[in-house]
Amino acid sequence: MRAVVITRHGPPEVLQVRDLPAPERPLGGQVLVDVRAAGINFADTMARMGLYPDAPKPPSVVGYEVAGEVAAVGPGVDGLGPGDRVVAGTRFGGYAEQVVVKAADTVPLPDRLSFEEGAAVPVNYATAWAGLVRYGGLRAGERVLIHAAAGGVGTAATQIAKHVGAEVHGTASPGKHDAIRANGVDHPIDYTRPGWERDAPRFDVIMDAIGGRSFRVDYELLKTGGRLVCFGASAVAPGERRNVLAALRTVVRMPRFNLVRQMRESKAVIGLNMLALWDEAGSLDEWIGPLRELIEDGTARPLVAEAFPFERAAEAHRMIAERRRSSDVTKPDDPNRVLIFDTTLRDGEQSPGISLNAGEKLEIAQQLARLGVDVIEAGFPITSPGDFEAVQAISRQVEGPVIAGLARTHAADIDRAWEAVRDAARPRIHTFISTSDIHIRHQLQTTREDVKGQARAAVAHAREYLEDVEFSPMDATRADVEFTAEVCAIAVEEGAITVNIADTVGYTMPHEFTAYLERLYELAPGLRDVVVSVHCHDDLGLAVANSFAGVLAGARQVECAINGLGERAGNASLEEIAMLLHTRQADVGLQTGIVTTEIARTSRLVSRLTGYVVQPNKAVVGRNAFAHESGIHQDGVLKERTTYEIMDARTIGLEGNDIVLGKHSGRHALQQALEDLGYRVTGQALNQAFKRFKEIADRKKQVTAMDLEALLTDELRDDVDDYTLEGFDVEASSRRPPHATVRVRMPDGSERSGSFTGDGPVDAIFRAINAATDTDAKLREFRVDAVTGGQDALGEVSVVIEAGGRPTSGQGVSTDIIEAAARAYVRALSTAERRARLEERSASEPEPELQPTP
Known part of the structure; x- marks a missing residue:
């Protein structure tokens, strides 16, 4: 047998x-x-x-x-x-x-x-009937939420709920919405969209086999008298191999339901193990029997995706795993959907002088999720322990986008990238190697044949871990197109589902890029079966134009960065790509999933944390993008905006937020205002924010939405500062040089003081901080920006210091510019101290010989 x-x-x-x-x-x-x-x-x-x-x-x-x-x-x-x-x-x-x-x-x-x-039939329909009818008590006219509505139990539950006469809501990735709608779901829900639960109604019954945080969200979505049926925990197995840490993490995230609260709210949480019920009854007919009539008349009919012979059992299991993890993000069903791959945290952070810590990277990643990007390239995990830990933290805490880790074609890189992203709900490994002869000869010092072998081995190795593998032929636009096509074909053959064509040095021009891509499609027909991506640099100021040309030539993913950050002249600007496709959608017929009203906030956050100012005349997010000085222009705009504005400022979130708090506003009002801005702040973090809010509110008549954003960025960090400013005094007059005294809490918890007489109050307080901390940091850049208008506006100070021979940035916010400057300087010192510790930690590890990246 x-x-x-x-x-x-x-x-x-x-x-x-x-x-x-x-x-x-x-x-x-x-x-x-x-x-x-x-x-x-x-x-x-x-x-x-x-x-x-x-x-x-x-x-x-x-x-x-x-x-x-x-x-x-x-x-x-x-x-x-x-x-x-x-x-x-x-x-x-x-x-x-x-x-x-x-x-x-x-x-x-x-x-x-x-x-x-x-x-x-047995497991799927017995579970669905027991959960919805026997224990969930679903009745006609009630509203039910079915998670994983495209799965086996989800399909059965939808059919049974429709027969009962319920209003059916079901979660699935957008590419499956047509299928679940055809099966009977009245209201499909895109679970990949961050914050979907905030827009959802309340439910009488919820069926959930995901586990972890999902159960917690479900409980809050129940009506009074609602029933939550928990019948599995698929989140314990996000990949193809056993991951005990991921399983334990899912278990730890399970909510501890409070019986007193349940009684007060009249909500029920029901655990369901079908096999235990089956054993207890001693008969399958106990659970299938009530459905026999529905099965016989076709009301309940299983939907079989595919039948596999025994020899293809591994393929069948892989399909089940991939269907559970898949979505329209890795391969869009809509041919007019352009995926946005954000590389702010990887390529953007390689900009000179930018040094983000793990908490800052996580904060940016969470905002990118709110922005609606499809993929976040969270970092290059093998480069340092700090980068690995940041990618890992983002993978564990940021929901919605695919989380990608970059890796060269070395097995050690790929292993490290997998370790960093494996806990993400939707992980990706992005591997790359150069295909241009100039890189092959002078940088890699190898041969074309070796490049092909490395590409094959890398993609195959990455595929051993997961399905979502991206491959980039670096410096492709300066490479022989026939050789690049050959390497791309190998990557597709080995299982890459995204192939990214990189204009690494920003050399190509739009018409050349179009012709190059068209030729690639001819030479490597397999590219039409995967997502083709473009990654363009701005060395000649053509990154956005080349990216747009690539999209028109058939690419369906654009790699870009907020504010155009990146090595040398930077990358294609995400906000420009998004608004180009949004504004000209009627003409080009293409769209993205970007929530455009989050663009301005995202730009401000990235500028604030990186210390990179946005040039005033930058397209979309520059200070002058919607400003008009010419009298003729002003007259036209006042009469009709569209005379000189092709975009509405409100579309990118620049206007229309009327959140205003004052010194009499309480903790609940602050929490509600923060939630309206998209931030969930509770517990000690809320206490910390409220304390800082009251300090600012005592100095300002009104605290606006932009003030709150600046406050959060300045105050709420997941990492603890090594140095903390405890207090300061500055004496300045026209008769004598300014003198500053500061008190700083040290990493060991002790408090030290320092004093200095300087050339000005800012110089004095910076040198006093150096004295207190016994450092010799030097100020390299200093910038002050007003967060909002008015005499009582919050001032935001950004500094770049040189500490340990490396540039490090810091930011501080206050209505007092001297205080803001001191906060920024202390934060920069803290970042430098953390970086020094990480470098010391990794000193015993082999130093990776890193090359330029796509």
Whole structure:
């Protein structure tokens, strides 16, 4: 007898077809079934990875549900005979040509269902019926939320809920919305969109098998009297291999429901384990029987995606995993959808003088998620422990976008990138190698054949970890197009689903780039089956123009950065790409998923944290982008905005936010204002923010939305400053040089003072801080910006200091410019101190020989 055996715990490839002894004749109350089809469900994949507690140890045969024909019956079995078509619950052993089951665990298979459809009935439909009807008590007219509505249980639950007469809401990625709508979902929900729960209504019943944070969100979405049915925790297995840390993290994030609160709110939380209920009842018919009429009349009908022979069992498991993780982000179903790949935190941070710490990177990543970017390239994990930790933190805490880690073609790079992104809900590995002869000869010092071999090995290695692999031929626009096409074809052959064409030194021109891409499509037809991306630098001021040319030539992902940050002259500006496609959508027929009203806030945040000022006349986000000085222009705009403005400032979030707080505003008002701005601040973080808010409110008549943004950026950090400004005094007059005294809390918790008489109050306080901290940092850049207008405006100071031979930036905010300057200087010193510790930590590790990146 042939069977599919789990040879060891691991990825799908551990499933192997083996010849095993045929089952013994059935005993009393048992039935021998010739298996015609075995269903695959999440419990099977968990058992394969070693995460299912009741599964037998390898080598073993799993498979919880089958459909087939009775081959023989044991003593005492009535009503069944050889040749009868049945559906059977097996618990284990279903991936085999024959299996022995209890007669009570079989039900007749209606003639109208195929064996493949029948194999999808037991677990999916029994779970859906038990959760919605038996325990959830769903009634006509009630509103139900079904998570993973495109999955097996989700499909069954949708059909049952529609039969009951409920209003059905279902979560799925956008590419599956048409399918779940056709199955009966009234209101599809894009769960990949950050903050979707804020727009959702309240529900009577929620079905959820995701686990972790999802259960917490669900509870808040229940109406009074609502019922939450928790029947699984798929988040414990985000990849193809067992990840105990990810599983534990999901368990830790499970909410501890408060019974007193539940009683007060009249909400019920119901745990459901179908196999336990099945064992308790001693019969599958207990759970399938009530659905028999619906199955027979076609009201309930399983939807089978594909049937696989035993030899392709690994492929079947991989498909289930990829369907669970997939979305329109990695491969858009809409041919007019352009994906936005943000590289602010990787390529942007390589701008000279930028040194973001982990907390700042996380803050930017969270705002990028609110902005609606499709992919966040969070960093280059192998470059340093700090970069690795930042990418890992973003992977664990930022929801919505794909989180990518950059890696050269070296196996160690790819391993490190995977370790950094593996905890993301949607991870990606982005690997690259040069294809231009000038890079191959002088930088890599190798041959074209070696480049092809490295590209093949890198993509194949990355694919061992996950499906979402991106490959970039670096310096492609200066490379031989035929060779680049050959390397791209290899990457696609090995499983890359995104191929990124990089204009690494900003050399090409739009018409050349268009012709280059068209030629690539001709030479490597496989590129039409994956997402083609473009990454253009701005050395000749053509990054946005070249990116747009690439999109018109067929590319459907643009790699770009906020404010155009990046090495040398920078990258294509994200806000310019987004607003170009938004403003000219009627002409080009293309769109992105960017929430344009978040553009201005994102630009300000990145400028504030990096210390890179946005030039006043920069397109879209520059201070003068919507300003008019010419009398003729002013007259026209006052009469009709569109005379001289092709975009409305409100579209990018520059106007229309009327949040205003004062010194009498309380903690709840502040919390609500912050939530209106998209920030969820609670606990100690709220206390810290409120204390700082009251300090500012005492000095200002009104605290606006932009003031609050600056306050959050300045005050709320996930990392703790090594140095903290505890107090200062500055004496200045026209008769004597300014003198400053400061008190600074040191990394060890002690407090030190320092004094200095300087050339001006700012110089005096900076030198006093140096004296207190015993450092010799030197000020290289100093900038003051008004956050808002008026005499009581918040001032934002950005500094760049040189400490330890390296430039480091810091920012501070206050209505007092001297205080803001001191805060900025102390923060820069803290960043330099953390960086020094990280460098000391990594000194014993082999230093990676890094090359320029795409």
